[in-house]
Amino acid sequence: MKNEESILKALMAITQISNRPGLGFEAKLQKIIHHVTQCMRTEKGSIMLVKGRRQLEVAASTNTALIGIRNRIESNSPSAWVVKNKKLLCIDERNTQTDVAKGAGKYNKDAFLLAPILNRNKVVGVLSVTEKIGEDCFTKTEQEIFFNIAGHVISALENRRLNDSLKRSKQKLQRQNAQLKKLEQVRTELFNMLVHDLKGPISEIMANVDILSYTVVEENREYVESARIGCDNLYRMVSNLLDIARMEDHSLSLIIEKLTAAELIDEAVARLHGVSQAKQVALATAIDVSVDEVFVKGDRDLLLRVLQNLLLNAIEHSRQDDTVEIGVAMADKDLIRFYIADNGPGISPAHQDVIFDKYTQIKKKKDGIKYSTGLGLTFCKLAIEAHKGAVNVESDGMQGSRFVIDLPVRLAS
Ligand SMILES: Nc1ncnc2c1ncn2[C@@H]1O[C@H](COP(=O)(O)OP(=O)(O)O)[C@@H](O)[C@H]1O
Ligand SMILES: [Mg+2]
Structure with a gap:
């Protein structure tokens, strides 16, 4: 029972860490590996992530000096074996199930447990623990639990991917927004220029209509008058447009x-x-x-x-x-x-x-x-x-x- 409780705690901790906003990806993995080792009662543990198609890189470890170290997937190492076989690997005195285990004599001393971190059936990393406190082996139940935990690590990775893609989308939107703003500014400037240039000819028409109104014969006066009103209206509309634009961008003094x-x-x-x-x-x-x-x-x-x-x-x-x-x-x-x-x-x-x-x-x-x-x-x-x-x-x-x-x-x- 006690065992199950601590597993549950570890799983909850991992989920919480994965979802914690503001905590960096590396810091999250580091916290996760700490909880995993506590739950598995081991001294050491690490998380390796697949980089590209050929490499595995230590992303978090109880031994921080190992972070960043790479390992070729083609190599004969236990972690490479896990990536290639998509299976849990337990190396201890009782279990020499694989060539890797047999060959890797150095692991026989301290039990070594590795599980693939799977995402949609694709291995994206390897979770490993070693140097168990007390005895040097992992029971079947412990192995299953470990496999389960590895499954949860994926949520932290997924969050990061989501974050990254959100960041990328945000950057793209910001770029597009800046472009649009620039376009809008050019458009407004052009528009204001055109509207402003309209004022000249309208004023000219108005002045000439005025002159006409003095000389026109009485029966034609109403036509001149309505031309004048039309010009007035046009002039007012153009001025309104121009001034609204200027007042909105605070450029009208x-x-x-x-x-x-x-x-x-x-x-x-x-x-x-x-x-x-x-x-x-x-x-x-x-x-x-x-x-x-x-x-x-x-x-x-x-x-x-x-x-x-x-x-x-x-x-x-x-x-x-x-x-x-x-x-x-x-x-x-x-x-x-x-x-x-x-x-x-x-x-x-x-x-x-x-x-x-x-x-x-x-x-x-x-x-x-x-x-x-x-x-x-x-x-x-x-x-x-x-x-x-x-x-x-x-x-x-x-x-x-x-x-x-x-x-x-x-x-x-
Ligand atoms: N004195 C008024 N009596 C009734 N409706 C009005 C009056 N003044 C404005 N409005 C209403 O408000 C609207 C907006 O007015 P305005 O901004 O001057 O635009 P416009 O005169 O170009 O239509 C008008 O279209 C009209 O429907
Ligand atoms: Mg009006």
Whole structure:
């Protein structure tokens, strides 16, 4: 009974050692051989592993000086015999079953027990013990136990193989990831360059359309006006795209100026004049007296384009003769709050979070082509966050939406 207990203990120890994370392969084998010798009650023991097709190498041993020593499988040694015959070998005074045993006189003195370490019927190593404490022989039961233990050593080896292959896969993935990142970077740079280069020709068209608008005969004015609106939209989309990319990789630096809320609102409204007229939507402003003495420190172009994007959304979702209101007031002593409110269909609570995500459009317009990208609100969010502010939407999802921008201000400035 006592014997079985110690075997069980040894087997459990081997399994535990095999599965212990963080312990190196060599250290694992060394610990295993220690437990094997304890269980078999021998002074010495070692684990040899098959290297390539011809060699056996000591991977762990109670005599650490032997580690790394190689032995040819073709040789006449007991371990080579075990590899070739895939069988247990016991050499002691009572058992001279093989030529190896007969020839190896030196082993007759101290009983020597060797078992193949098999993996899917292939020998991958040899487990051996010698110099038994007490008598110089191994009983049949002990031999069987030993064979069993050798079977368990394989789990440590398998773990290593698994580890190695995981490591290799990880390295491969890391390499591929780095390549992909590089490609992505090249693609982004190219894309930004192209988008940036688009701005030039669009500006040129806009300037020429402007000149045309002064000279065109009255009956053609609406065509020029719609060309101008189209150009404006295109310019805004290109700018949004470019700035989102820059804000995402933190390469956009803000040009900070001291601005008043009133000038921002007036300029934004002026820029949307043509569109609101075309859609027959009125624009109303409400500038509270509380902001009179306050300066917003921010990037004029970015903040204006945020207001423009929000106004344009509000106009787009309004019906003819509706009014869109843009207003501002102090929300707190150091917080200025802008809002843009419309009487459109509203935005359901479920959609309120996602509309700020890239490319989100709740429903495509049915009437004709809609020149939009679903990037407007993403741009607004990033631009306001770059000013350490926040943008949110309030709507019951039935009627009207109210976009609210909070920006920190310092009254002393
Ligand atoms: N004022 C609004 N009223 C109703 N829905 C809106 C309003 N503003 C934005 N949305 C919804 O949010 C979506 C995302 O807006 P945005 O990012 O500006 O993209 P785009 O205008 O290019 O569609 C819109 O497609 C629309 O569905
Ligand atoms: Mg939009």
